Amino acid sequence: MDKTRPIALTAGTAGAFALLFSATPALADSHTATVSVLHAIPDTPVDVYANGERLIDDFAPGTLAGPLELPAGDYDLAVFPADAADASGTPLLSATDVAVPAGANATVVAHLTEAGEPALTPFANDTSAVPAGQARVTVRHTAAAPAVDVRAGGEVVAPGLTNPNEATLEVPAGTITADVTLAGTDTVAIGPADLALEEGTSTIVYAWGSGDAGYELATQTITGLHSSPSGVPGGSAGLVDDGLPLPLVGLSVLGLAGAAVAGRRLVTSRV
Amino acid sequence: MRNAVAGVAVGLALAVGVPVGWELTRPPATAGAPVAQVLPTDPPAPSSPGTAAPAPAVDTRAAAPTAVPQAPAPTRVAVPAWGVDAPLDPMGVSPDGQMALPEDVDRVGWYRFGPVPGEAGSAVLAGHVDDREQGLGALAPLRDAAVGDEVLVADEAGTTSRWQVTSRELITKQELPLDRLFAREGEPRLVLMTCGGPFLPEYRSYRDNVVVVAEPVR
Numbered sequence: 252m253d254k255t256r257p258i259a260l261t262a263g264t265a266g267a268f269a270l271l272f273s274a275t276p277a278l279a280d281s282h283t284a285t286v287s288v289l290h291a292i293p294d295t296p297v298d299v300y301a302n303g304e305r306l307i308d309d310f311a312p313g314t315l316a317g318p319l320e321l322p323a324g325d326y327d328l329a330v331f332p333a334d335a336a337d338a339s340g341t342p343l344l345s346a347t348d349v350a351v352p353a354g355a356n357a358t359v360v361a362h363l364t365e366a367g368e369p370a371l372t373p374f375a376n377d378t379s380a381v382p383a384g385q386a387r388v389t390v391r392h393t394a395a396a397p398a399v400d401v402r403a404g405g406e407v408v409a410p411g412l413t414n415p416n417e418a419t420l421e422v423p424a425g426t427i428t429a430d431v432t433l434a435g436t437d438t439v440a441i442g443p444a445d446l447a448l449e450e451g452t453s454t455i456v457y458a459w460g461s462g463d464a465g466y467e468l469a470t471q472t473i474t475g476l477h478s479s480p481s482g483v484p485g486g487s488a489g490l491v492d493d494g495l496p497l498p499l500v501g502l503s504v505l506g507l508a509g510a511a512v513a514g515r516r517l518v519t520s521r522v
Numbered sequence: 523m524r525n526a527v528a529g530v531a532v533g534l535a536l537a538v539g540v541p542v543g544w545e546l547t548r549p550p551a552t553a554g555a556p557v558a559q560v561l562p563t564d565p566p567a568p569s570s571p572g573t574a575a576p577a578p579a580v581d582t583r584a585a586a587p588t589a590v591p592q593a594p595a596p597t598r599v600a601v602p603a604w605g606v607d608a609p610l611d612p613m614g615v616s617p618d619g620q621m622a623l624p625e626d627v628d629r630v631g632w633y634r635f636g637p638v639p640g641e642a643g644s645a646v647l648a649g650h651v652d653d654r655e656q657g658l659g660a661l662a663p664l665r666d667a668a669v670g671d672e673v674l675v676a677d678e679a680g681t682t683s684r685w686q687v688t689s690r691e692l693i694t695k696q697e698l699p700l701d702r703l704f705a706r707e708g709e710p711r712l713v714l715m716t717c718g719g720p721f722l723p724e725y726r727s728y729r730d731n732v733v734v735v736a737e738p739v740r
Binding site: 289306307310311313314315316317319382383384424444445446447449450451456457467468469470471475477479480481482483484485486487488489490491492493499502503504505506507508509510511512513514516517520 | 658
């Protein structure tokens with residue numbers, strides 16, 4: 252496999268970028284987008300350029316950059332081998348006029364396709380609120396591997412996931428033990444690994460690597476998606492009832508009845 | 523005739539005066555500043571970089587899964603002025619979406635998804651005010667909390683933090699500022715909650731929550 256073969260993304264791929272980004276609901280900030288970059292091509296340190304400016308230097312495989320607050324707009328992205336002179340030569344990967352709309356939250360992943368070719372794939376990140384007590388977990392297949400099953404605690408939770416797709420679940424917060432198997436088999440390809448799924452956060456798990464370099468998991472966490480409980484219960488017996496006490500209610504009703512009787516007498520005595 | 527007039531007057535005076543007098547002479551439902559004023563406020567939003575170029579330095583980190591360090595959980599809450607000294611249980615969320623509380627009314631729940639007391643935001647401690655079989659709960663005296671009362675919270679590392687009540691308020695359950703009571707950002711606050719106000723037998727529930735907010739003693 253020739254990992255340094257330059258792959259220029261076609262206009263069609265750049266179009267897919269724009270589509271994905273604009274599918275993200277706009278958030279409050281009207282000027283910027285939140286972008287993270289994951290390097291998931293084994294054994295190939297790179298430099299990442301945006302609009303001709305170096306964005307990330309000596310970016311090592313298995314590392315995550317960001318989140319970056321980038322001004323909304325169109326970006327030309329290029330990924331060069333890190334040992335090349337700055338911005339010279341032929342990029343390993345490139346994409347032109349990538350639309351980054353305001354309010355988007357996305358992760359751009361440099362990874363291998365199922366066939367082992369380098370690729371740039373943008374994923375839109377779901378930043379909607381997570382119900383109280385829950386955690387969101389998204390699994391993304393970015394490894395040079397066929398379809399896989401993702402298991403949590405031995406149970407298949409995402410069957411038949413293929414590169415470069417994702418599966419999302421909302422689960423009770425806590426630590427799960429996850430592994431990845433070849434789809435439909437018990438042959439473990441990655442893991443098991445303990446994943447701490449914190450309440451009110453989104454944990455994005457990437458399966459990446461290749462048969463030659465080995466397979467690994469990478470994680471990205473988006474915090475601040477929590478919701479509050481809907482209330483606080485607190486008592487069922489009425490022992491500290493703070494309403495008008497019953498004897499006083501009785502006294503008040505008695506007064507009303509007395510007034511009614513006396514009033515009736517007043518009216519009849521006048522006739 | 524005069525008797526009848528007097529009867530009407532006395533009767534009406536009783537009918538109106540008893541509830542009004544009760545309302546006027548009962549202890550106030552609030553103490554100190556309104557709860558909404560003393561809860562953590564949202565930190566200011568980061569200023570927008572506008573059209574500035576991307577920052578040259580970018581944070582990168584190894585993306586392999588890592589364990590998240592946990593702060594020591596609180597284990598006990600004590601309020602000497604109310605004679606309260608109760609163990610704390612870490613609690614989450616009930617299937618109905620409300621905060622889960624310990625079944626035992628002598629124990630108090632700490633909302634484990636929120637901050638631990640002393641971290642940024644609002645640490646919530648809540649308990650049942652009463653139970654048909656068990657009687658009054660540990661937090662029943664909450665409704666008489668006074669500004670300045672000292673609250674002590676011990677954690678599993680053996681550290682005790684000191685807090686001082688700044689506010690008590692009776693808030694209708696439908697009107698609770700839940701997002702602020704359970705805030706995870708802003709100044710550290712301790713929020714103690716139980717039920718209060720009139721009991722609604724048809725719902726087997728109280729109408730209100732008693733909310734007490736305390737600030738750290740420095």
